[in-house]
Amino acid sequence: MKAIEIKPGIYWVGGIDWDLRNFHGYLTQRGSTYNSYLIIDENITLIDNVKYYMAEEQMKRISQIIDPAKIDYIVQNHIEMDHSGSLPGILEKCPNARVIASPKGVEGLPKHYKKQWNFMPVKSGDTLNLGKRTLHFVQTPMVHWPDNMVSYCPEEKVLFSNDSFGQHISSSERFDDEYPFNTMMNEAAKYYANIVLPYSKQVQKALDVVKTLDIDVICPSHGLLLRKYIPEMLEMYTKWSANSVDKKALIIYDTMWKSTEKIAGIILEAFESKGYQTRLFNLQYTHISDIMTEILTAKYICVGSPTLNNNILPTVASFLTYLKGLAPKGRHGLAFGSYGWGGQSVGMVETILKECGFDMLEQIRLQYVPDDDLLKAEEQKLITQID
Ligand code: FEO
Numbered sequence: 001m002k003a004i005e006i007k008p009g010i011y012w013v014g015g016i017d018w019d020l021r022n023f024h025g026y027l028t029q030r031g032s033t034y035n036s037y038l039i040i041d042e043n044i045t046l047i048d049n050v051k052y053y054m055a056e057e058q059m060k061r062i063s064q065i066i067d068p069a070k071i072d073y074i075v076q077n078h079i080e081m082d083h084s085g086s087l088p089g090i091l092e093k094c095p096n097a098r099v100i101a102s103p104k105g106v107e108g109l110p111k112h113y114k115k116q117w118n119f120m121p122v123k124s125g126d127t128l129n130l131g132k133r134t135l136h137f138v139q140t141p142m143v144h145w146p147d148n149m150v151s152y153c154p155e156e157k158v159l160f161s162n163d164s165f166g167q168h169i170s171s172s173e174r175f176d177d178e179y180p181f182n183t184m185m186n187e188a189a190k191y192y193a194n195i196v197l198p199y200s201k202q203v204q205k206a207l208d209v210v211k212t213l214d215i216d217v218i219c220p221s222h223g224l225l226l227r228k229y230i231p232e233m234l235e236m237y238t239k240w241s242a243n244s245v246d247k248k249a250l251i252i253y254d255t256m257w258k259s260t261e262k263i264a265g266i267i268l269e270a271f272e273s274k275g276y277q278t279r280l281f282n283l284q285y286t287h288i289s290d291i292m293t294e295i296l297t298a299k300y301i302c303v304g305s306p307t308l309n310n311n312i313l314p315t316v317a318s319f320l321t322y323l324k325g326l327a328p329k330g331r332h333g334l335a336f337g338s339y340g341w342g343g344q345s346v347g348m349v350e351t352i353l354k355e356c357g358f359d360m361l362e363q364i365r366l367q368y369v370p371d372d373d374l375l376k377a378e379e380q381k382l383i384t385q386i387d
Pocket residue numbers: 078080082083144145163221222
């Protein structure tokens with residue numbers, strides 16, 4: 001439980017959540033961290049906090065460096081409880097510390113914790129003198145909540161970016177160059193797809209600011225700190241926030257008696273024949289948050305369900321609800337499925353994909369068990385529609 005010095009006088013004092021596997025529906029196979037940072041200067045400053053059950057771990061790390069009673073400022077870049085849960089306990093140790101947050105943060109914290117602390121709202125362009133160093137604040141609303149902001153220390157070239165550039169990874173390593181690169185980037189993509197994607201327009205505005213800063217280290221609030229792969233991460237954020245897609249098609253479905261699965265199979269063949277990277281996901285076996293990671297760069301999203309009780313299968317409904325909320329833009333969709341008599345499922349899937357704003361291919365809706373000739377004909381028809 002060591003504090004880690006990331007620059008002279010600046011320490012990581014967060015918590016490592018090795019066992020976390022569910023982050024409001026997002027499967028976090030690698031756990032996570034809640035990153036908190038301590039700056040030792042004339043005014044001692046804590047940046048961001050940790051989830052409530054990590055409070056003791058954070059306090060032990062802080063106490064290795066200073067007596068927590070000496071903290072002068074607490075910068076709360078974001079009020080979501082994974083970053084503010086330990087704040088009430090910290091403030092019991094240093095009740096006179098000023099709590100610095102955006103105006104929305106100052107408004108939101110008392111609504112969470114029912115306390116009126118010594119608040120100091122800051123806006124974009126405001127600075128805070130710590131002694132030898134300063135902090136510059138930039139509001140980044142909706143990356144990920146209305147209150148979000150980032151803090152930049154120009155003297156040390158450190159950006160405290162909160163939710164931006166995070167990854168749900170628990171590890172003893174703290175820096176990007178100590179950890180497998182591809183795993184880190186895949187977790188960064190998963191984080192973007194499942195948390196940040198709906199706010200891509202706001203991300204682009206934040207990136208415009210970040211790209212003007214001279215940065216040695218990016219300190220996000222989850223996962224590894226970036227000191228080597230900053231250009232690579234900025235490049236991927238630029239791509240993801242632009243909804244820029246690859247020549248990639250996903251076929252996502254559930255099936256009752258394998259007729260919908262047969263249709264999924266010919267859709268797979270059709271896209272492969274056109275040279276697409278193609279991925280097949282049965283919703284019984286793959287978690288929706290992992291499918292979202294692939295959707296981040298997929299051009300075609302094909303979704304299939306048989307009809308059950310005049311409806312779609314619950315697994316497909318769950319996936320579509322999640323997809324619609326995360327709102328990827330500029331995609332193409334295809335609804336497919338089998339049916340016995342009512343046959344409402346395909347139309348229902350198509351309606352939701354249209355509500356997502358997708359350009360739709362002609363739906364594939366086949367009764368009972370389709371034979372090979374019928375499937376082949378549908379495959380050929382589909383091939384003519386694919387770019
Ligand atoms: Fe990691 Fe929006 O909190």
